[in-house]
Amino acid sequence: MKVRLSKKAIEDGVLRVWVDRIPEQGGIVYAFTEESLKLNKPIGFASLYGRGPGSSAKQRSMLYFILEPDLLNKELQVDSELILKLSGSEEGEYLDIELNVIEVE
Amino acid sequence: MTTIAKLNFLRKRAGLPLIRFDLMRLRDEDIQDLREAYFAMYEISDLAPGDRRGYFAHARGHGYDLDLCHDDNRLFLTWHRSYIYSFEKALNSALQWARNDTELELTLPYWDWTQYAAATHAPNGIPRVLNDEVYDDVNGLETFNPLSSAPSLYRRVGLGLSGDDEWTTRAPARLRSEIPQLENEVARYLSNPNFYAFQSDLDFGAHGMVHVVVGGSDPNSRLPFPSGDMSRLVSAAFDPLFWLHHCMCDKVWADWQALWPNSNVPQHVLDSVVYDGRLGRDLIDNEHTLRYIYSEDSVEAAIGAIGTSAAPPLVSISAAASKTTPIDLGTVEGGFVRAELEFHKLRPPKESFEVRVYVDNPNCTASTGYKSGGYAGRAVFFGHGPCHGAPGHCNPELAHRDRYDLRSKHPLRYDHTRYRIDITRGLRKFIGRKKSVDNLCVYLVIVDESGKQVAQDALIYDQCSLRTYAHA
Numbered sequence: 001m002k003v004r005l006s007k008k009a010i011e012d013g014v015l016r017v018w019v020d021r022i023p024e025q026g027g028i029v030y031a032f033t034e035e036s037l038k039l040n041k042p043i044g045f046a047s048l049y050g051r052g053p054g055s056s057a058k059q060r061s062m063l064y065f066i067l068e069p070d071l072l073n074k075e076l077q078v079d080s081e082l083i084l085k086l087s088g089s090e091e092g093e094y095l096d097i098e099l100n101v102i103e104v105e
Numbered sequence: 106m107t108t109i110a111k112l113n114f115l116r117k118r119a120g121l122p123l124i125r126f127d128l129m130r131l132r133d134e135d136i137q138d139l140r141e142a143y144f145a146m147y148e149i150s151d152l153a154p155g156d157r158r159g160y161f162a163h164a165r166g167h168g169y170d171l172d173l174c175h176d177d178n179r180l181f182l183t184w185h186r187s188y189i190y191s192f193e194k195a196l197n198s199a200l201q202w203a204r205n206d207t208e209l210e211l212t213l214p215y216w217d218w219t220q221y222a223a224a225t226h227a228p229n230g231i232p233r234v235l236n237d238e239v240y241d242d243v244n245g246l247e248t249f250n251p252l253s254s255a256p257s258l259y260r261r262v263g264l265g266l267s268g269d270d271e272w273t274t275r276a277p278a279r280l281r282s283e284i285p286q287l288e289n290e291v292a293r294y295l296s297n298p299n300f301y302a303f304q305s306d307l308d309f310g311a312h313g314m315v316h317v318v319v320g321g322s323d324p325n326s327r328l329p330f331p332s333g334d335m336s337r338l339v340s341a342a343f344d345p346l347f348w349l350h351h352c353m354c355d356k357v358w359a360d361w362q363a364l365w366p367n368s369n370v371p372q373h374v375l376d377s378v379v380y381d382g383r384l385g386r387d388l389i390d391n392e393h394t395l396r397y398i399y400s401e402d403s404v405e406a407a408i409g410a411i412g413t414s415a416a417p418p419l420v421s422i423s424a425a426a427s428k429t430t431p432i433d434l435g436t437v438e439g440g441f442v443r444a445e446l447e448f449h450k451l452r453p454p455k456e457s458f459e460v461r462v463y464v465d466n467p468n469c470t471a472s473t474g475y476k477s478g479g480y481a482g483r484a485v486f487f488g489h490g491p492c493h494g495a496p497g498h499c500n501p502e503l504a505h506r507d508r509y510d511l512r513s514k515h516p517l518r519y520d521h522t523r524y525r526i527d528i529t530r531g532l533r534k535f536i537g538r539k540k541s542v543d544n545l546c547v548y549l550v551i552v553d554e555s556g557k558q559v560a561q562d563a564l565i566y567d568q569c570s571l572r573t574y575a576h577a
Contacts, residue, residue, distance in 0.1 A: 016305075016309075022175060026317060026320075026336050027317065028279075048313070049312075049313035049336070049337070049338065050337050051168065051339060052168065052328075052337030052340055053330070055169070055175075055338060055339040057176060059175045060178050061178070066286070066290075089324045089331050
């Protein structure tokens with residue numbers, strides 16, 4: 001899935017991606033630029049504390065990405081597109097993920 | 106030695122708030138108290154899963170199977186403050202139960218996950234006290250460490266696992282490398298005076314990260330996801346480390362409150378009811394309402410600050426019971442519109458039975474019936490039944506509540522009970538047209554479910570009085 005960097009994210013150095021309901025799955029979500037994806041090297045990550053199977057929890061959830069300061073206003077600019085992927089069970093394995101994003105800060 | 110549990114008992118007696126310490130500050134005896142308290146909670150849950158002093162009764166409230174948490178992310182801080190408060194009180198109740206010592210006030214320590222030291226932490230970043238599966242007890246015997254893993258109701262009942270698979274697991278390979286980042290993050294959150302912004306960054310930042318990296322990645326996990334219990338909210342609270350992690354989150358909030366004393370807490374947070382029925386507004390002031398504070402200092406420093414006390418323990422004075430058979434009501438005047446026999450501090454009975462009241466009939470029995478013989482009225486008591494908890498569960502004397510323990514009262518407390526039996530018609534009939542009757546006595550017949558009369562001591566109360574009402 002893809003998100004675009006907001007002005008606030010560039011100013012804060014933190015990208016906040018709000019999801020409408022806490023997902024069942026969990027793990028580490030990695031962020032890539034198109035270039036870094038080719039190299040399989042994420043530029044940031046966030047934890048996804050999922051609800052787990054059987055839970056009826058329905059709260060909003062947020063992915064909290066700390067952006068690399070060296071990349072701000074260089075590779076990472078307002079409206080830059082980021083590709084989000086979920087950690088796989090193998091080292092360096094990244095899986096596609098789809099979340100119902102309601103807001104990007 | 107003055108342990109933390111003893112120190113806090115002294116502080117409570119002195120009217121001071123209890124102290125929650127950094128886990129790394131605990132001495133061997135304090136760690137032993139913590140281990141024993143956790144183990145006692147597991148034991149209580151094994152004896153009776155529903156016993157509120159037990160581990161399952163609390164852990165299941167987070168995600169399995171009561172699923173009380175995570176419906177409103179705006180209540181993250183108040184919900185968890187209330188949650189670990191109730192857990193902490195149960196932890197202390199369990200230690201008191203295990204030690205048969207009521208003069209203990211064990212508090213939950215916080216695990217400061219922004220710190221790491223090779224001498225005290227496992228290479229994976231978890232303090233050894235929480236990480237190592239075994240420890241050497243006072244006799245040098247290798248003993249299971251109940252802080253490293255706990256039995257999980259989610260695993261046992263939800264997933265049908267048994268044996269070793271019932272116990273929580275962790276795969277924290279990534280935790281240690283995250284620790285420096287967590288320290289930076291906490292500093293960042295503390296700099297933001299906006300409550301919701303501070304809360305959501307802590308919730309979905311460091312708090313979530315610790316959950317996910319402690320659970321870690323484990324392809325061989327017996328859970329329906331490839332990681333340990335901490336990584337999903339349905340299972341997380343069964344990990345014993347969960348409570349110390351959330352104690353740290355609560356401390357970060359307390360630190361933020363100290364930094365920003367004039368920051369507004371949103372009305373929605375103040376007005377919302379959270380875990381154990383507490384209102385958000387009653388959870389804001391941890392020091393004065395909940396009676397606890399955090400300390401980064403050593404336990405010795407806190408002991409030095411309070412001094413030692415040689416004062417004898419407080420002894421409660423119990424009221425003398427004046428149970429009487431017959432029950433002498435003295436002079437009773439007629440002309441009332443309603444008359445009730447009122448029992449004060451009546452102990453909720455274990456068995457179900459019927460209590461019949463007869464006026465001026467010392468020979469009344471179960472066969473006297475309702476039509477004659479001075480019958481005045483009756484009440485049927487619905488007994489609470491045999492104890493379904495661990496030993497001590499149905500003893501309200503072991504569940505003392507005060508301003509240091511705001512859990513709901515024990516259901517069998519009798520301090521404020523007032524049971525009334527309407528005896529209007531029978532008493533009116535007896536008094537008839539007289540203005541008053543002197544030395545009026547009533548008699549009780551107690552009948553069990555089979556109609557058989559049982560001994561008078563089935564009904565235990567402190568006092569009985571007649572309450573009459575006149576026309577306004």
